[in-house]
Amino acid sequence: MSTAEETPVIGPGRLSLSAARHPNGFWYVVGLGMGLANAVRHRRTGYRRPRPYTTEEVTRSVNYVVAVVDRWEEDGVRSWRGMRVLELGPGPDLGTGAVILARGAASYTAVDLFPLAGDAGARYYEALGERLGGPVDLGRLGYHVTAYPGMPGVDGPFDVVVSSAALEHFEDVPGTFARLAELAAPGATMVHHVDGMVHMRGIRPRDPLNLLRYSDWTYRRMSFPGVPNRLRADDYLAAAEAAGWRARIVPGRTAPDSYLDRVRPGLARPYRNRKDLAALTFSVAGER
Numbered sequence: 057m058s059t060a061e062e063t064p065v066i067g068p069g070r071l072s073l074s075a076a077r078h079p080n081g082f083w084y085v086v087g088l089g090m091g092l093a094n095a096v097r098h099r100r101t102g103y104r105r106p107r108p109y110t111t112e113e114v115t116r117s118v119n120y121v122v123a124v125v126d127r128w129e130e131d132g133v134r135s136w137r138g139m140r141v142l143e144l145g146p147g148p149d150l151g152t153g154a155v156i157l158a159r160g161a162a163s164y165t166a167v168d169l170f171p172l173a174g175d176a177g178a179r180y181y182e183a184l185g186e187r188l189g190g191p192v193d194l195g196r197l198g199y200h201v202t203a204y205p206g207m208p209g210v211d212g213p214f215d216v217v218v219s220s221a222a223l224e225h226f227e228d229v230p231g232t233f234a235r236l237a238e239l240a241a242p243g244a245t246m247v248h249h250v251d252g253m254v255h256m257r258g259i260r261p262r263d264p265l266n267l268l269r270y271s272d273w274t275y276r277r278m279s280f281p282g283v284p285n286r287l288r289a290d291d292y293l294a295a296a297e298a299a300g301w302r303a304r305i306v307p308g309r310t311a312p313d314s315y316l317d318r319v320r321p322g323l324a325r326p327y328r329n330r331k332d333l334a335a336l337t338f339s340v341a342g343e344r
Contacts, residue, residue: 076086080269080322083309087266090256091278111149111176111198114183120149123254124220124249125159132247132341134215136161136176140238142214142344144204144232144248145169145222149176150197153186154218157196162229165198167210170282170302173199204229212239223340224250227294229242232301234339239330244344249308250292255284264311264336265319268327288327301342 069137111117136162146152146166150173153164166173185191200209205228226232236246253264265283267275276287287295289305296303311334320328329335 060219066211080319083263083266084269084322085256087256088264088274088278090259091270091275094256095278095280095283100287111139111180114163114180117151117176117180118151118184118187121149121184122155124152124229125155125219127339128218128247129250131249131339133218133245136216137180138162139215140169140213140241141165141216141218142167142210142212142294144217144219146173146199147222147224148172149180150194150199151176151180152218154181154184154188154192157193158190158202161216163198164196165200165201165210165214167200167207169202169204169311180197190307204228205235207235207239213241213244214239215241215244217244220249221251223248224252224284224287226285227288230287230295230298231283233296237299237301240344246296246340247306248292248340249337250289251337252284252288253309263319263325264315265323268323268333270291275332288330289332289338289340290330296340296342303340303342305335306339306341307335309341310334311336 064157136156139152139161140163141156141161143152143164143166147170148167150164150166153166156164181192181194200207202209204226215240217240223229223232240246254260256266259266272279291303293303313334316333319334
């Protein structure tokens, strides 16, 4: 599953905050209002839009899945050739799997909590096939709707495990890493791109750490299936290492010090003094 309200950031870089001069109280109230509204909407209609655009925007969707696979390669996947690949939370299509298979993978399996991947139509896969230089074989794109962290119905071993803008939506990240360790072949590689920014579109570029402003009690009132879990880079690293992965954090987008200095006093107490707040997006990469 990808972010519910905003396209995940793929490239690294620093964040430009054009409206950061507003006081912390302003952003608390705005975020609370939008968060409660989103909670009501998603609880009523379910989790249906992992991206703010559909696969009917063919060119945009094709460019996106190719960029995701390119980023996995930059952050730790050395080669797809001959690899058995597992992807967590692919979102509304299995285009990443088609790209991976075109680059030589032996097999591709995707798992998701919600049945989202059926949204993509023939026109999307035809355009993706043109980009890849050959038709997409949908029969090779394995797909399971399952439950995390156990992933019943999914059998390994897998040589590569990947995800993009998915793990930040998981409730049990330590359990997920432990289950992936069981499914991984000896010497397996994993790369998970994590979008640690708030996913509310209007707030995201101006107050990316808005989701950390609220107490646990308040944030639960704003929650729905798929809401960001609020874990930070050090939390993912610790969970991966505890599960036996030799893990590292690959930095992505970072927040400027000027923003962090302003936002810290307005964060909920557990987050104010954390040393990993600057990491807004990052990849958790590792080997077994």
